Amino acid sequence: MATSGAGLDPLAAAAARLRGAGRWHRSETLFWLLVPAGYFGFSSDLVLLAQIAITALFALSLDLILGFAGIVSLGHAAFFGIGAYGAGLLAQRGWGDPLLGLGVASLAAAGAGFLSSFLVLRGTDLTRLMVTLGISLMLFEAANKMTGLTGGVDGMQGIEIKPLLGVFRFDLAGRTGFLYSAAVLFVLFWIARRIRYAPFGRGLNGIRQNPVRMPALGMPVNARLVAIYTVAAGYAGAAGALLAQTTQFVSIDVLGFTRSAELMLIVVLGGTGTLYGALIGAIVFMIARQGLSQLNPEYWEFWLGALLLAVVLFGRGGIVGIAQRVVERIAARGTGGAQ
Amino acid sequence: MTILFDGVAYGALLFLIGVGLSVTLGLMNFINLAHGAFAMFGAYVCVVLVGRAGVPFLLAVVLAAIASAALGALLERLLYRRLYGASPLDQVLFSIALVFIAMAAARFLFGAGQQALHLPAYLRGQFNLPGIDIGVYRLFLVVTGLLIAGGLQWAATRTRFGAQLRAAVDNPRMARGVGIDVVRVFGVTFALGCGLAGLGGALGVELLGLDPGFPVKYLVYFLIVVAAGGSGSVGGTLFAAVLLGICDVAGKYYVPQVGAFIIYAIMVLMLIFRPRGLFARGAGR
Numbered sequence: 001m002a003t004s005g006a007g008l009d010p011l012a013a014a015a016a017r018l019r020g021a022g023r024w025h026r027s028e029t030l031f032w033l034l035v036p037a038g039y040f041g042f043s044s045d046l047v048l049l050a051q052i053a054i055t056a057l058f059a060l061s062l063d064l065i066l067g068f069a070g071i072v073s074l075g076h077a078a079f080f081g082i083g084a085y086g087a088g089l090l091a092q093r094g095w096g097d098p099l100l101g102l103g104v105a106s107l108a109a110a111g112a113g114f115l116s117s118f119l120v121l122r123g124t125d126l127t128r129l130m131v132t133l134g135i136s137l138m139l140f141e142a143a144n145k146m147t148g149l150t151g152g153v154d155g156m157q158g159i160e161i162k163p164l165l166g167v168f169r170f171d172l173a174g175r176t177g178f179l180y181s182a183a184v185l186f187v188l189f190w191i192a193r194r195i196r197y198a199p200f201g202r203g204l205n206g207i208r209q210n211p212v213r214m215p216a217l218g219m220p221v222n223a224r225l226v227a228i229y230t231v232a233a234g235y236a237g238a239a240g241a242l243l244a245q246t247t248q249f250v251s252i253d254v255l256g257f258t259r260s261a262e263l264m265l266i267v268v269l270g271g272t273g274t275l276y277g278a279l280i281g282a283i284v285f286m287i288a289r290q291g292l293s294q295l296n297p298e299y300w301e302f303w304l305g306a307l308l309l310a311v312v313l314f315g316r317g318g319i320v321g322i323a324q325r326v327v328e329r330i331a332a333r334g335t336g337g338a339q
Numbered sequence: 340m341t342i343l344f345d346g347v348a349y350g351a352l353l354f355l356i357g358v359g360l361s362v363t364l365g366l367m368n369f370i371n372l373a374h375g376a377f378a379m380f381g382a383y384v385c386v387v388l389v390g391r392a393g394v395p396f397l398l399a400v401v402l403a404a405i406a407s408a409a410l411g412a413l414l415e416r417l418l419y420r421r422l423y424g425a426s427p428l429d430q431v432l433f434s435i436a437l438v439f440i441a442m443a444a445a446r447f448l449f450g451a452g453q454q455a456l457h458l459p460a461y462l463r464g465q466f467n468l469p470g471i472d473i474g475v476y477r478l479f480l481v482v483t484g485l486l487i488a489g490g491l492q493w494a495a496t497r498t499r500f501g502a503q504l505r506a507a508v509d510n511p512r513m514a515r516g517v518g519i520d521v522v523r524v525f526g527v528t529f530a531l532g533c534g535l536a537g538l539g540g541a542l543g544v545e546l547l548g549l550d551p552g553f554p555v556k557y558l559v560y561f562l563i564v565v566a567a568g569g570s571g572s573v574g575g576t577l578f579a580a581v582l583l584g585i586c587d588v589a590g591k592y593y594v595p596q597v598g599a600f601i602i603y604a605i606m607v608l609m610l611i612f613r614p615r616g617l618f619a620r621g622a623g624r
Contacts, residue, residue, distance in 0.1 A: 072428050119607065125427040126370060130562055134607040137559055141600040257555055261435050268432055299447055305439030312433045313421065 022197030031276065035182045039175075046174035052286045053181035054242045059266045059278035060185075060192055061235030066264070067273030068201060069228050070208035071120070074129050074260050075136030078116075079109040079233040081143065081255035083240025088156045088250040089149070096162040098180065098245050105241035106234040113233020117226045133257070140255040156250040177246035184242060188235060193275060195231070204228055205273075265308050271320030280319050340471040342592050343585060348477035350584025351484025352546060354577050355539030356557075357564035358491065359532020361576045364565050366508045367525060369419065370427050373434040374536055374561055375554030376441035381407040381537020382549045383445060386454045396459045400541045407537020412530035419529065420522070438554045445551040456544040476545060483542065484577070487535065492573045504528055560587075563606045 038049045058080055065071045086105035095101065120131050143150045150156055163169045169176060195201045206214050207221055214221050244250045253259060262285070270281025288307075293300040311318060360374040381403040388399035414437075422430055458476060466473045495501040506514040507521045515521050540553075547557065563583055568576035583602065590601040 066428070072431060074431065126364075129370065129427065129431065130566060131607055133559065133562075134603050138600060138603040138607065141603060145600065257558075261439075264432060264435070268428075299443045301439045302443030302447070305436040305441075305443065308432055308436035308439065309418075312429050312436065313418075 018197075018202075022193075028276075031279075032186065035186070039178060039182075043175075046178040048286070048290060050174050050178040050181045050246050051243075052283055053178065053185045054239050054246070055266065055286055056279045056282035057181070057185045057188060057242065058236055058239035058263060059270070059282045060189060060275065061232045061239060062263050062267050063272060063275060063278040064192060064195075064232040064235065065229055066267055067275075067277070068196065068204040068208065069225055071225065071229065072125050072129055073120070073132040074257075074264070075132035075134070076232075076236055076263055077255050077257070077259040078132075078136035078139045079113055079236035080240040080243075080259065081136075081139060082109045082112050083237030084244040084250045084254040085143065085150055085156070085240075086237065087241035087244040088159050091159040091161055091245070091248075092156065094160075096160050098161055099165070101161075101245060102184065102238055102241045105244075106238040109237020109240065110230050110234030113236075114226065114230040116233075117229040120229065121222060121225050133260075136255060136257070136260060140252070140257075143252055143255055150250070150252070156244075159244065159248045159250070161245050161248060174246070181242050181246060184238060188238060189275065189279070192235075195228075196275060200224070200227075208273075262304070265304065265311075267318075269307070269311055269318050271318030274320045277318050277320040284319065341473075342589050344471060344473060345477060346585030346588040347581055348474070348480045348584070349546060349588055350577075350581030351480045352539055352543045353560055353564050353584055354484050354580035355487060355542065356536045357539075357561045357568070357580055358488075358573065358576050359529075359535045360561050361565045361568055362528055362532050364562075366504075367423070367528075369423060370430040371419075371434050372431060372558060373437035373441065373554065374532075375556075375558050376438055377407050377411055377533040377536040378540030378543070378557075379441060379445060379549070379551075379553040380410055380540070381534075382540035382544050382553070383449060383454070384537070385541035386456050386544060386549065389456060390454075396462070400538060403541035404534045404538035407540070408530045408534030410537075411533025412526060415526050415529045420526070423525070438558075441554060442551045445553075449551070451551055454544065454549040456549075458545060480542060480546075487538075488573055488577045495573060500524070500527070559603065559606065563602065563609075566606065567609060 039046070042049060058076075061079070062073065062076050065073060065076075083105040086108045087101040090096070090101045090104055116135055119135070120128055122128075122131075147154075163176075171177075203214070203219050203224055206217070206219065207224060211221060240254060243254065266281040266285045267278050268281075269285060270279065271277030288303075289300060292303050356375070356378045359377075360371060363369045363371045363374070384406045385396075385399045385403040388394040388402060389396055394402070418433070418437075422433055425433075462476045462479055466475070466478075495505065503514070503519045503524050506517075507519055507524045511521050514524075540547075540549075543549075547553070560583065564576060564580045566579075567583070568579035586605065587602050594601070
């Protein structure tokens with residue numbers, strides 16, 4: 001390895017490496033400069049940009065359980081929907097403060113995530129898959145039938161959001177909506193990043209790689225999985241609340257199977273377990289969808305499927321994985337003579 | 340009684356479509372969410388043959404099954420085979436991708452609307468017995484389902500191929516060691532399952548309807564049939580399918596405001612209380 005600490009204590013060297021891994025990299029600052037760049041450079045597309053930020057947050061939430069803990073979920077839209085309907089209902093009843101709605105919605109989703117985690121964490125991957133799918137379908141049916149509460153297939157109308165912090169109105173151009181979504185995304189991303197490099201996140205990584213060994217190291221596997229599932233559900237709820245608040249409308253497809261499936265595609269496309277993969281996947285996916293569905297809206301699903309197929313068959317590690325390999329190859333060529 | 344009978348007929352359909360999935364998912368451990376797409380393919384083939392080419396209904400159904408089997412064999416060769424050992428995540432993504440492509444293709448070729456199929460006169464109408472109305476077509480479905488179930492049971496237990504399949508599933512390495520061409524056995528079985536799905540899809544146009552959303556709409560039903568029926572057991576799958584059919588028809592008839600909620604709840608409860616028993620073979624991996 002590059003660390004030439006031959007004389008150093010190996011334990012201290014390892015600890016230093018672990019600490020160094022979590023350090024904020026220059027390229028990350030560059031990445032987040034995309035937010036002001038988007039705000040000033042594409043000021044006519046801010047509604048789309050806000051959608052991207054929300055999708056990115058949702059993808060981040062799935063990455064927490066799929067990429068970190070290795071739980072395959074086909075029903076993550078359930079929590080997104082709970083968040084969206086929660087925020088929508090609050091606003092409909094006159095509690096339109098966005099931050100209050102955001103908080104309550106993510107707590108509600110986290111609560112639902114906590115309760116369902118006990119069902120999800122039993123059994124094999126296949127059982128998990130079906131339980132998550134079943135739970136989200138149940139919620140979809142429930143929302144579909146409770147038309148008095150949710151508006152059913154017509155969607156929830158009459159949501160009125162008060163100005164953010166009492167000052168910034170949600171305008172039609174989506175200026176407030178975008179900055180609000182991006183700010184929430186950044187804060188939650190920062191927390192997720194802290195989780196990843198904390199012992200807790202490293203433990204999850206171990207669970208994903210070898211679930212049999214971790215208990216032997218004294219790790220309470222199930223408690224950890226319950227915790228991360230709850231956190232991820234809360235993230236998804238926050239994303240749902242953002243969508244309800246910025247669009248001031250909740251349609252029933254927030255709970256749909258397609259949303260869960262697309263989400264999985266986004267995370268895998270970007271690269272699982274990398275955090276930035278989820279964000280990059282969301283950006284690429286949303287822009288591709290915008291472009292392709294303008295081209296021909298009916299057959300967008302075909303390209304979606306083809307893309308997914310290509311990623312599964314050829315694109316190991318998604319965009320981030322490919323980029324990493326390219327960077328490594330260039331680096332290897334640079335130092336090729338020294339080897 | 341009529342509801343009971345309708346439920347049984349519905350269950351027979353679910354059995355036909357689901358039994359192929361029970362082999363791929365239950366026995367071969369391949370999470371194939373695209374199974375409904377093969378049923379949809381068979382259904383469209385049948386609709387086109389009957390509606391546009393004027394082929395007799397029964398012949399069209401058989402042709403639809405053969406076409407689905409051929410498509411299944413082709414895709415197995417080209418794509419599925421690469422992913423037999425892959426992680427569940429890859430298999431899920433791969434089969435969802437197939438579903439999306441199939442749905443878009445169906446919409447491109449046939450439009451988003453429901454497809455209608457005109458049954459021949461001898462399959463229409465119903466008998467009115469005291470206390471029960473038996474639709475001729477539903478009776479036909481039940482008989483077909485039972486015949487196929489019997490045939491599969493016989494094939495799995497009494498034929499050389501059935502023995503090879505069971506050996507290949509139980510221990511692929513050992514099976515290969517004694518000279519069974521495991522890859523070919525799996526390929527043929529997969530194609531057979533797809534063919535049955537196509538058959539079920541073609542027969543189901545009348546009951547289940549047909550539109551491009553078919554693979555997703557009924558995905559859960561197929562999964563429940565497999566989950567409840569136990570892996571690869573013909574009898575268990577049939578029993579589970581009929582039970583589900585009755586529950587669903589009765590639920591929709593007596594408590595329509597709850598709708599499909601019931602069967603999802605049943606599925607989740609079942610998975611919770613029998614999480615390992617349902618996939619005993621899969622869990623032993």
